[in-house]
Amino acid sequence: MSISVLVNGAFGKMGQLTVKTISEHPNLTLAGEIGRSHDLREAIIDSKAQVVIDFTHPDAVFNNTMTIIETGARPVIGTSGLVRHQIQQLQQQCTELKRGGIIVPNFSLGAVLMMKYAQQIVKYLPHVEIIEMHHDEKADSPSGTAIRTAELLEQAHKQVNQPDKPNRETVKGARGALHHQIPIHAVRLPGFLAHQQIIFGGRGETLVLRHDSINRECFMPGVCLACEKVMTLDRLVCGLEEIL
Ligand SMILES: NC(=O)c1ccc[n+]([C@@H]2O[C@H](COP(=O)([O-])OP(=O)(O)OC[C@H]3O[C@@H](n4cnc5c(N)ncnc54)[C@H](O)[C@@H]3O)[C@@H](O)[C@H]2O)c1
16 A cells, blocks of 8 residues: 655755655655645645655754654654754654554665775774865754764764863864764865765775765655665664664
8 A cells, every 4th residue: 555655845856856756756655745835734634644754854854753753653853953862852752652654864875885884894993083075054963974973973883982081172163073083174164965984094005985965866766765664664764774
């Protein structure tokens, strides 16, 4: 049976492509397209959507996700900007209601593989920094992918970037933002879409893992997979790797 999917943020860059992709997918049915001027709760009830995919704005994503969960649909969250305590609160709500959901910092398979292999490499080369580059309309920094990468690297190797070398910043921020002991440098420029480098340094060598999203098509197989797999979940998970 086809899964009915409501797209929130449907008139934005990711939303428009998601609407087109879902409309053409054999196992998914588009339940509706909504944006800033619609009432999310009403739209879920009226459309009877089973899944709601959110590509909106970091300022709105927490409330949207809570609304989706409370209204009885399953959230597939692509919007960036959720912080740890918010994710924990949403996970608790899903667990209590036995509701499946997924938060995906990056829907592209290449980016997920980059994170997976980075977790192997950091065990051998535990000195590491992240540079992420995005288009200049991106509302938040650093990217959800960079935050997730830092968390996964620290999970894979607790001694990452130890010993912590004292460093005087002549210009504040020069060493990036520290997240889980890992400096993250965020570049925002026209011309970029979504890119990330993970740079490992060892004695006399460096190793760079680099991922480039050339266009937004790279996110679509992951979006469809998440809409299908979320139907089998009974809790809120984080990361495409959880369902691959
Ligand atoms: N997870 C991923 O793989 C991935 C990939 C690309 C982008 N993103 C993220 O997705 C989000 C959207 O990106 P985009 O490039 O499509 O942005 P965009 O600005 O082109 O589109 C966002 C749309 O959401 C609408 N919107 C804003 N607030 C809203 C609200 N409260 N309710 C409903 N609609 C609202 C806007 O009017 C706009 O149409 C960003 O957070 C971005 O970082 C995630």
